Amino acid sequence: MDNQSMIMESLTQRVSRPVLTDPGPDAEQLRMIFKAALRAPDHGRLRPWRFLTITGGARLKLGELFARSAVAEQPDLSPDAVERLKGLPLRAPVLIALICNLQEHPKVPELEQYLSAGAAAQNILHAAFAQGVGAMWRTGAVSYYSGTAKGLGLSDNERLLGFIYLGTPTGPTKKVDELNPADFVAPWKG
Template sequence: MELLQGLQQRVSTPRLTEPAPDARQLEQIFQAALRAPDHARLRPWRFLTVAGEARHALGEVFARVALEDQPDLAPEAIARFKALPLRAPLLVALVCKITKHPKVPDIEQQLSVAAAAQNILNAAYALGVGAMWRTGSVSYHPATASALGLARHEQLLGFIYMGTPSGSAKKLEPLETKDYVMAWQDQASSQRVTGE
């Protein structure tokens, strides 16, 4: 697939089934992730793959975390949290390793991981692998990070679900660049010119 065409046509794929991407595809996908912008070469990203029975264990974590916030959660809601990781054969946890640096604030390191995540989505699409970045309250909960073994200086930024696309492809909504792109004008300069 041509790079530009892939970037312009990529869509998230919510319905995913077996098989998961194979080892060769995953290597290509993660190599793309490692080319994300990275101020000061801090390499702020780390990725945890969750597959097979580990998805059930992650579902238990999600349910436990949800109950921590909402102790009166209905049994069907608990079951839904347990089933969340089963929506794809492979999940990739996006971990941001924060390094204190005088020129690279935390937000830049988080953005670098987000850029790596976008590269994962684009590479997956180019390889014909379905993928979707999912978050939600359990993704940002400290108990989820702890259960995944994250260190105190690390943050979980969600999960990318991957597998084989199932069902019809998502229809691309046409977007006009003119609705989102405009030339900036310095208001102070323009006021001086017009005398306002």
């Protein structure tokens, strides 16, 4: 398969893989994943993103952080819900926390910085797929709790955009409906 075909396959066939197991991506795969992330569109060259990798025992600590943050927001949370939150980071061997690092700029509004960080996340997903690594971008309420952001060490100008879970995909590939571009594209006639 030539390079163009491989790229188009990645762009048109990538699907989220919710069931992931060991092994996670190795150091070289992660390097390529982050190299791709850093090629996202970036008006003003602000590089409005940063990433944290979470592996091994740090996943247990992240689960505890999720539980503490959720209980702070919802003190009446059931014990079962708290335990479920603790287990969320264990669904994959590697997690990447996606952080938008917002900066004051006269020509680059916050919205463009969020879009740039989102494009970096999309590049992560495609780079993982191209290397045979399963990936899924997950958010959920815990991604938006102030306690989660504080526990991860985010600054006041930073926003957590969720986590990309990475690992070896298991189980059947999710069937995704084939979409027709004509259903979403139309010429503007002024």
